[in-house]
Amino acid sequence: MKKLYCLFLLALAVMIMAMGPFTLEEPNTKEALGKLLFADPILSGNRKISCISCHKAEFAFADTTAVSLGVFKRKGIRNTPSVMNSALQANFFWDGRSATLEDQALAPISNPIEMNLPIALAIKRLNKNTLYRRAFMRVFKEAPNKKNLAQALAAFERTLETSDSPFDDWRINENQKAVSESAKRGFLLFNGKANCIQCHFGPDFNNVEFRNIGLYDGKLLTDSGRAAITKKQEDLGKFKIGPLRNIAVTAPYMHNGMFKTLREVIDYYNDPNKIVPSPIGRDPLLSKPLSLSEQEKQELEDFLISLTDKRFKVNKSL
């Protein structure tokens, strides 16, 4: 009898635990719903991966490999960009093929080498799921559809703004101790000798342009970038200028993830010909070596590290 009683108690505990997911706090806002969807494998064809599989929160919602793996470990062709600080961006993806966050948000879901789930099927799944159906009804006053799925994901992405780096503290609060003297000199180099500011300006240190920085040579480096979208010869090898906030935690770098460290990036810009000797259509801004000394390279790197939001740990002291 005692044994039976124990078994009954155990069964009851299992039942309560199984009910757990149904008693989770359900999202009440677009942002909260988007956050839930962002981490849910329901949006991938094989239900194995989610947005967060490649946009890892601890790495500023970027990935740590040159290219990410999609469903069935299918290899992507471009480095996963951070989705943080997207609110003020004018275009999305390395080739800028999406003009809005809403449009961007749906593309990886249906991409066969990423999440591989046609949007119509994704909507069908969400409508069959009690939690999501209820949540969409509550937030949007309608059942899940393509438009509100995009809205929810984009709304979450817009919450991922960061403006609390040591650099911000230095500039906005005039806290002179927030960054090292080396980082301050690096900021001067960034604005001066190193010429970075010509492309990396604005609240997130990029602008709305596309530039060819010399990573297209038609032989080993064959990603045509923006030209594949616009079909214009002059856009060959051009890519979106990458934002620099939290750059220290989003290695590797460039559209193909070919540089493993910030120092490699700085070395490249210092003398691009040493790395890619025969580029096609490289921007004239990079026509001459910068002739940075080792100390200046370090100062630039220290400045870039100072753009890391305080929520992320950086091994190097600022």
Next chain:
Amino acid sequence: MKKAFFTSLMAMALISFSFTNENNPLVGRWEFATKYQESTLNILTVFKADGTFDLFANKKPLVTGTYQVKHDTLFIADALCNANYSATYKLKFFGKQDSVQFNVIQDTCIRRKTSVNGVTYKNALAVK
């Protein structure tokens, strides 16, 4: 004697500092808000007494540079446009200098001109 000399030096420094501020009504924090895509863009410009300024968008540093005010004219330069070229803007203050409008006199930098010309900033302290 030495002490008196240093005291008078310090007094002179203080006087010149306050003189600079009095003659430069732009020193301080100025802000305005605008719409950008789905978001609100809060622009804050901090004009410092040392002749430098910082411009922030949603608390993120956007541009840094140098400036000078002579009478009602602003001379402004930044590395983004050209650190060695000073654009000129007419300053028009409103009320008890609680807001200011920038009207271009000469600026060859289109990027700056389109985002500054005609914009009215409110004094960040006055609007609190």
